[in-house]
Amino acid sequence: MVKVAIYPPNSLILADLIERKGHTPLVLQKQIRQKIKDPEIDSPPMNITEEDPIKGLKYAAIEVPSGVRGRMAIIGPLIDEAEAAIVVDGAPYGFGCIGCARTNELSIFLLRNKDIPVLEVTYPTNQDETYVMVNDINDFIDSLEETGEEE
Amino acid sequence: MSQNLTMSPDLGTEDWDPDVITRMIFIGPGAHVSEQEIVTAFHMLDLPLTIKNTCYGSMISGKSEDVYKAVEEIRKLDPNHIFTKERGFAPGDPRRCRGHRFGPREGFHQMEKEYRILGFVANALEERKDVKVEPKKPVDVDEFEKIMNECLDKKE
Numbered sequence: 537m538v539k540v541a542i543y544p545p546n547s548l549i550l551a552d553l554i555e556r557k558g559h560t561p562l563v564l565q566k567q568i569r570q571k572i573k574d575p576e577i578d579s580p581p582m583n584i585t586e587e588d589p590i591k592g593l594k595y596a597a598i599e600v601p602s603g604v605r606g607r608m609a610i611i612g613p614l615i616d617e618a619e620a621a622i623v624v625d626g627a628p629y630g631f632g633c634i635g636c637a638r639t640n641e642l643s644i645f646l647l648r649n650k651d652i653p654v655l656e657v658t659y660p661t662n663q664d665e666t667y668v669m670v671n672d673i674n675d676f677i678d679s680l681e682e683t684g685e686e687e
Numbered sequence: 688m689s690q691n692l693t694m695s696p697d698l699g700t701e702d703w704d705p706d707v708i709t710r711m712i713f714i715g716p717g718a719h720v721s722e723q724e725i726v727t728a729f730h731m732l733d734l735p736l737t738i739k740n741t742c743y744g745s746m747i748s749g750k751s752e753d754v755y756k757a758v759e760e761i762r763k764l765d766p767n768h769i770f771t772k773e774r775g776f777a778p779g780d781p782r783r784c785r786g787h788r789f790g791p792r793e794g795f796h797q798m799e800k801e802y803r804i805l806g807f808v809a810n811a812l813e814e815r816k817d818v819k820v821e822p823k824k825p826v827d828v829d830e831f832e833k834i835m836n837e838c839l840d841k842k843e
Contacts, residue, residue: 546794548713548801549808552770556812568775572782573705633797664818666807671815 538680541618541647543640544632545611550622553670557677562614564633571610584609596642607639612646620654620680621647622673627659653680701748702777708751709774710758712744713798716806718768728764732757739778743798744769746778767812770805 538559542550545564554561584606592605595612611634623644624631634640648654655676660666701707712725720728726745729738734757736749747754762769774794781787826834 544797546772546797548711548770548772548798549805551772553808555771563773565773565775569708569773570705572775572780573703575703628800630796631800633794660804660807663807663810664820666804667811667816667818668820670808670811671817674815 539617539619540677540680541614541621543621543623543644543647544627544634545614545643546633547624550624550673553673554622554677557674557681559677559680562617564611564614567610567614595646600642601638603636604639604642607634607636608642611639611643615643615646615650618647618650618652620652620676621650622676623647623654623656624659625656631659653683702780706750707748707777708754709746709748709777710754710771711741711746711774712758712761713770713772713802713805714744714765715768715770715809716802717809719765720769725761725764725769728761729757732760737778743802746774748777768809770808 539562540554540559541562542554544550545562547563551561551563588609589602589605591609592600592602592607592612595608595615596605632640634643653676655672657669657672658665660669714720714722714725722740722742722744726738726740729736729745729747734749734753736747736753736757739746739748747757749757758771762771776783778784779786783792785792
C-alpha cells in the first residue's frame, strides 16, 4: 500500500481512483478532521491556531505571508508522508480547496522536489481528455504496485 | 456574515471521538442505482452508522472499521458509478451544515466542478479506451494575421 499525495488535496476523483486500487490517498479532509476533533482548540470554526504559522516555518521562510505558513502547517505533513504524488495541471481558477495561489505553487514545488514518482495530468475538459487522464492515473498506480513488489 | 462564524458548537461524545469518520458517497451520472436505493442498502447492512440522504448520494458516519466495510459493500452495487471521499466534519455539524448558516457549504464548489466530469470518468472506468488527444497549440502567426486582415477588410 502506497501513500499517494494528490493535488488538489480534496479531490474526489483522484482520491477515489487511488482507493479503488487499494492505496491510501493523502487527503486534506483527514487533517481537518484531526483539527476539529482536537479538544484544545477553543474556537473550532477558526481552524488555524497561533501555533500553525510556527509549524509552517518548516516549509516556508519567515518572510512568507502567515497565510501561506498557516496553510502549510496543514498541507505540509501530507507532503512529508507522501510516497508518490498525482498533480492536476491547468485546472480552471478556483479549482481545489486551498484558496491561495502561492500555497498551491509551494505545495506543487515541494512535491516535485521530493524524490518520489510524480504524475502530472492535465485537467480534462471533454470525454477524450478524461479517458487520457483516467488511463494515465491507472497506469501510474499500477506502476507503483510493480515497484513496490520489486522492493 | 457573522452567522458563518458559528459559535463553539455543543458536540456529543461521538463528535469528539477520533475513530469516528465521515464519508460522502457520490452517485455519478448514468448510475444504475438511486440515492434512496443506496440509503436503503446502508440500512440493510445493519451496521452502527449515521446515514444521511443527500442530493448527490449519501453521507455516512461511524467507526472507521464500519464505515470502510459499508463503503466496500455499497460499491458492489455499481462499482463504476459510485465514488466516495472523506469528509472532515460530521453530518449536520453546525459549523458546516447549511441549516445553521448562510451560503453554500465549503467544499460544494469543488464538488460541483468535479461532478461535471464524473460521468466521463465513469465511462473511462467502465471500458478502457486508448485515445490520442492532440496537444493544444497557439494559433500560427500567419494564420492569425490572415484572420485579422479578413476581419479588418470586412469592417471597411
